[in-house]
Amino acid sequence: QQQVKQSPQSLIVQKGGISIINCAYENTAFDYFPWYQQFPGKGPALLIAIRPDVSEKKEGRFTISFNKSAKQFSLHIMDSQPGDSATYFCAASSGSARQLTFGSGTQLTVLP
Amino acid sequence: EAGVTQSPTHLIKTRGQQATLRCSPISGHTSVYWYQQALGLGLQFLLWYDEGEERNRGNFPPRFSGRQFPNYSSELNVNALELEDSALYLCASRSRRAPYYEQYFGPGTRLTVT
Numbered sequence: 001q002q003q004v005k006q007s008p009q010s011l012i013v014q015k016g017g018i019s020i021i022n023c024a025y026e027n028t029a030f031d032y033f034p035w036y037q038q039f040p041g042k043g044p045a046l047l048i049a050i051r052p053d054v055s056e057k058k059e060g061r062f063t064i065s066f067n068k069s070a071k072q073f074s075l076h077i078m079d080s081q082p083g084d085s086a087t088y089f090c091a092a093s094s095g096s097a098r099q100l101t102f103g104s105g106t107q108l109t110v111l112p
Numbered sequence: 113e114a115g116v117t118q119s120p121t122h123l124i125k126t127r128g129q130q131a132t133l134r135c136s137p138i139s140g141h142t143s144v145y146w147y148q149q150a151l152g153l154g155l156q157f158l159l160w161y162d163e164g165e166e167r168n169r170g171n172f173p174p175r176f177s178g179r180q181f182p183n184y185s186s187e188l189n190v191n192a193l194e195l196e197d198s199a200l201y202l203c204a205s206r207s208r209r210a211p212y213y214e215q216y217f218g219p220g221t222r223l224t225v226t
Contacts, residue, residue, distance in 0.1 A: 006154070034213040043116070043202050043217025044155070089154060093213035099145075099168055100213055104154040 003027050004092050006103030013110050019077040021106045023090035026071065030092035034100070035064065035075050038087045047088075048075075080110045114139065116205050116218035124224045125193050133188040133221045137205030143167075144186040145206070145215055146178060150199040158201075161186055193225045 005024045013019045025033075034049035050057045050064040050073065057064045063076040077084055090103040117136045125131050137144050146158040157170035161180035169176075175191040184205075190197055200222050204215035 009152075032211060032213045036217075041219065043204070043219050045217065046214060049211075049213055091213065093211070095212065098212050099157050099160060099170070100155075100215065101157070102147075102155040104152065 003101045004090060004103040006090050006106060008106060010107045013080045013108065015080065015082060015110055015112050017080050019080045019108055020074055021088055022072065022074045023103050024072045025092050027094065029094050031095045032093040033066065033073050034091050034093065036089045036091060038089065044089055082110045082112050084108060085110050116203055116216055118203050118218040118221050120221060122222045124226065126226055127193055127195060129193050131190045131193060131223055133201050135186045135203030135218060137184050138216055140207060141205035142184055142208050143206040144180055144184065145204040146188050147202045147204065148199045149202055155202065159188065195225050198223060198225045
C-alpha cells in the first residue's frame with residue numbers, strides 16, 4: 001500500500017526555471033516530511049525536511065511548502081541548474097513506526 | 113569521515129539461489145536500514161536493525177532476513193531468489209541521537225536474478 005504519492009514521474013526544466021515536485025500522504029501520524037536527492041550510481045542523500053506544524057522551510061534554492069489540511073507537500077527548486085538533475089524522493093517519517101515511507105520518485109532533468 | 117559502504121557492487125544469481133549483501137555503517141552509527149529500490153517503485157523499507165536487534169520489518173516475505181553484528185555492520189540474506197527480487201538494495205545508517213528521517217545511504221548493491 002503506497003502511503004505517499006509523488007508526481008510527476010519525470011520533469012524537464014530549463015536552466016534558471018523553477019522545478020516543482022508534489023507529494024500527498026494519507027497517514028496523519030506522519031511527523032516529519034523529508035526530501036532526498038539521488039544522483040545516478042549513488043544512494044539517496046537527505047536534502048531538506050519539514051515538520052507538519054511549519055508551512056514552509058527554505059534552504060538555499062530549495063523550499064518545502066506544506067499544506068496540512070490538504071495533506072500535501074511540495075519541493076520547489078528555484079533557479080534550477082543542470083547540476084540539480086537527479087531523482088528526487090519525498091518521504092514521510094512515522095515516529096511510532098520508526099520508519100520512512102518513500103514516494104516513487106521524480107526524475108528531474110535541467111536543460112542547459 | 114567514511115560513508116556507508118556496501119558490498120558487492122553487483123551480484124548475479126539464478127532463481128532459487130541465496131544472496132548475501134553486506135553493509136558497513138558510518139562510524140558511530142548504531143542503526144542500519146535496508147531498502148529495496150525496484151524500477152519505478154521508489155524505496156521500499158525492508159528491515160531495521162539497532163544495537164544488534166531487528167526492530168522493524170517491512171511488508172516482505174520471511175525469505176528476506178538479516179542480522180547486525182557487534183560492530184554494527186549488517187548483512188541482508190535473500191533465500192529462494194525469485195526473478196522479481198532483481199533490484200537495487202540500499203543500506204542506510206543513522207546515529208542513535210538523530211531523528212528517524214536522518215539516514216545516510218550507501219551506493220547500493222545491484223542484484224540481478226536470472
